[in-house]
Amino acid sequence: MDIDTQVKLQIYDMVARTGAVPSTLDVARTIPAPLDDVAAAFRRLQEKRLLVPEPGDASRIRMAPPFSGVPTQFRVRVGERRFYANCVWDALGIPAALHAAALVEAVDGHTGEPITLEITAAGPVPVPCVIHFAVPAARWWDDIVHT
Amino acid sequence: MLLFRSEENVTQWCRARGLPMRPLVSLAQLWQLAVAWYGNRLTVESRRPQPDEMASIFASVGLTGAFWDPNADGWRRTT
Numbered sequence: 001m002d003i004d005t006q007v008k009l010q011i012y013d014m015v016a017r018t019g020a021v022p023s024t025l026d027v028a029r030t031i032p033a034p035l036d037d038v039a040a041a042f043r044r045l046q047e048k049r050l051l052v053p054e055p056g057d058a059s060r061i062r063m064a065p066p067f068s069g070v071p072t073q074f075r076v077r078v079g080e081r082r083f084y085a086n087c088v089w090d091a092l093g094i095p096a097a098l099h100a101a102a103l104v105e106a107v108d109g110h111t112g113e114p115i116t117l118e119i120t121a122a123g124p125v126p127v128p129c130v131i132h133f134a135v136p137a138a139r140w141w142d143d144i145v146h147t
Numbered sequence: 148m149l150l151f152r153s154e155e156n157v158t159q160w161c162r163a164r165g166l167p168m169r170p171l172v173s174l175a176q177l178w179q180l181a182v183a184w185y186g187n188r189l190t191v192e193s194r195r196p197q198p199d200e201m202a203s204i205f206a207s208v209g210l211t212g213a214f215w216d217p218n219a220d221g222w223r224r225t226t
Contacts, residue, residue, distance in 0.1 A: 001191070005191055008193070009189075009191065012188065012189045013189070016189060048194065048195060049195045050194070050195055065185070065188075065195075066181075066184075066185050066188070087148045087149070088148055088149060088150040088177065089148055089177055089180060089181060089184075090181075090185075092177055092178050092180075092181035093181040093184060093185035093188070094185075095181075096178075096181040096182045096184075096185045096186050097185040097186065097188040097189055098189070099186075106150050107150070108150065108151050108152045108156055109149030109150060109151050109156070109157075109160055110151060110156040110157070110159050110160035110163075111152070111156060113152060115150055115152060117174070119178075123175065123178045124174050124175070124177075124178050126174065126175075127174070128152060128153065129150055129151060129152055129153075129174055130150075130151050130153065130154055130157060130171045130172070130173065130174075131148055131149070131150055131151070131171065131172040131173070131174070131176075131177050132148065132149055132151060132157045132160070132161075132168075132169060132171055132172075133148045133169050133170060133172060133214075134148065134149070134166060134169055135148075135169075136169075136213070136214045136215075136219065137201065137205070137214065137215050137216060137217045137219070138216065138217050138218065138219045140217075
C-alpha cells in the first residue's frame, strides 16, 4: 500500500475512533513513518481535496470531510462518540461513512433554533426542514471553509 | 450549506444578506448525496468524486442545471 493510502486510512481511522483529527506527527508515530513523508502525503491528499489543512499550519487538519477538525454548529453523536461536521451535508456524511445510526444536533441557519436529526439505518427520520446551497458547485472550492 | 426549518427562513436569511435564493434540497435528497459521497470514505479505494461523477450523483437525486454542474464556466471566477 502506498504512503498516501496509508496516511489517508490512518487519518480516518483515528478520527472515526476518537472524534479528533490527528496531526502529521500523530499519524507518523502511529503508522509508523518518517514525519517528512507523512507531511508530503498530507499535501498530496490536500491536492486531491481529501484534506483541508489548518490555515497557517499544514501539520494540522481543518477538514477531513465529512469530519471537521474544529468545533462547528453541526454536532454528530454516534453511540458514545462525538464528532463535528463541516456542514449539514457532512453531518449526514458522518453516519454514511461510519455506516452507523446517529443523532445530528444542528441549528436553523436563520433563527438559531436547535434542530435534531435522527439518522437510522434506513436514513434520516423526516422532520420539517430544508437545505440551502448558497454556492454553486463550480465554486465550492474557491473557499471551501465558507462553502 | 445550511439547514433551515422552513423555506420562509431561507428567504429571510437570503434577504438579510442580500444574497440570491438558490435551489433547496430536501433531507431525503441530502441523505442520498451523503451516502454517494461518503459511503466508502473510510476504505482503501475511497476518493473524492470527479466532476463528471459529481454531475451524475446530483442528477441521480434530481438536482440538474448549471448550479449543480461543477464544470459550469458561468459560475467560475474570471480573475
